[in-house]
Amino acid sequence: MTLIDMVFPGDANHHGTLFGGVGLAHLDKVAFLAAARHARRPTVTAGCERIDFAAPARIGEMAEATGRVARVGRTSMGVEVELWAEAPVSGERRLCTRGVFNMVAPREAGQGDLPPLAGHDAAEDGGWLRTAEMVFPAWTNHYGTLYGGDALKLMGKAAFICATRRARRVIVMAATNRIDFTCPIREGDMVEMASRPTRVGRTSVTVEVELWGEDLRTGERRRAAAAEFVMVAVDEGGRPTPIAA
Template sequence: MSPDHLVFSGPTRLADIVFPGDANHHGTLFGGTGLAHMDKVAFIAASRHGHVDFVTASCERIDFNAPAKIGDIVELVGSVVRVGRKSLSVEVDMIAEGPLSGERRHCSRGVFNMVAIGSHLEARGGTLPPLPDAVTCIKDPDTHPAMVEIVFPEKTSHYGSLYGGNALAAMGKAAFIAASRHCRKTVVMAGSTRVDFTSHIQSGEVVITVPRVIATGRSSMQIEVQLWAENLHADERRQCGAGEFIMVAIDEDHRPLSFNGVV
C-alpha cells in the first residue's frame, strides 16, 4: 500500500473501543472520558491546520444524545470550522458503533475553541493560515481510513519515544476494529505473524494506524496494519512499522465461528 492510498487529509478521525475501565456504573462510556477524546481530536485537527502549538480555551455547549456502551467502537471526527488570527474552532462529532450490528449512533457534538501559543506561531508570521475553500471529498475504493492517537509522555519509554508495547496495543486495536467491521462477529486475536518497527515515534507526535483485511479463511482474517508517525509542526509523515495480525471469529463458547468472508 503506497502513501498515496492512505487517507491523511480531510477530517481528523480517532477510533477507540469502550472497555470496562472507560465506563461508569451504568455500563456506558463515562462522560469525562468522552470529553477527553473529543478534546484530543480537536487538538490534533487544530495542529494539523496550523502546524503550531495549541491549548484549549473553551468548548461550546455539548449535549450527550445517546450512550456508547461497553464493547462499542467509538469514533471521533474533528473538522476546523473557523479560523481567526491566533485562534480557531474545531467541530467534533462522537459516534458509537455496535461491532456486531454495525448500528451507528450519534452520541455528541461540540465545538472546541483552540488558541495558538509558542514560538512556532511567530516563526510563521504570527497568524494562522486561513480556512481553505470547501473541498469535495472523493471516496477512492482503494483507500483505507487512518486512525490517529497522540503520544503523551506516559506512553513513552525511558528513551522518550513511544514504548513498543503501546505501539503494539494501538496496532492490535486497529486490527480488532477492521476485523469486527469486516465480519460483524465477535473476534479475538489468535496471533501475529510478524511486526517490524523501522523508526522511533517521539512524544508529541501523532501515531497513525491504517488497518486492512488482506486475507480471510473459514473463521479467520489476516489484518495488515501500517504504523505511521506525523510531526504536527512540520506536516511530515513517515512510516514507522507494519504488522500482520490473525483475528478469529468466535461463538458464545469461544469456539471458531464460520462466516462468509470476502476480501
C-alpha cells in the same frame, strides 16, 4: 481526523456506559489533533460550545470521535466534533454528541496568521481505515520515544476494529505473522494507524497494519512500523465461526 477506541469497564460509569469525562477527553484530543495539524504550531484548547450527550456508548462498543476544522481566524480555530457509538457485531451506530471546540495557536516570532481552510482527508482512503492518537509521556520509554509495547497495543486495536467491521462477528486475535519496527515515534508526535483486510478466510480475517508518526510542527511523516495480524471470528463458546462472504 478520526479517533476510535473501545469502551472498556474502566472507562464506564455505574450504568455501564461511557463516562462523560472520558467522552469529553476523546473529543478534546481529536479537536487538538485536527487543529494542530492545520496550524503546524503549538495549539491549546480555549473552550468549547455547549455539548449535550444525546445517547450513551455502552461497554463493549466502539467510541468514534471525529474532528474537522470548520473555521479559521487569525490565531484561532473552530473544530466541529462528533462522538459516535458503534455496536461491533450489528454495526448499529448512534450519534452520542456533537459540538465545537475553540482552539488557539498563538503566534511565535516571525509567524503570521493561520493558513486558510483547505480540503480535509477522509477517514477511509483506498481501503485503509485511518485513526489517530497522540504520544504522551506515559507511553514513552527512557529514550523519549513510543514504547514498543504501546505501539503493539495500538496496532492490535486497529486490527481488531478493522476485522470487526469486516466480519461483524465477535473477533479475537489468533496470531501475529510479522512485525517490523523501522524508526521511532517521539513524544508529542501524532501516531496514525492505517489498517485494511488483505485476506478473508472461512473464519479468519488477515489485517495489514501500518503505524505512522507525524511531527505536528513540521508535518514530517515516517512509517514507523508494519505488522500483519490474523483475527478469528468466534461463537459464544469461543469456537471459530464462519464469516459471511
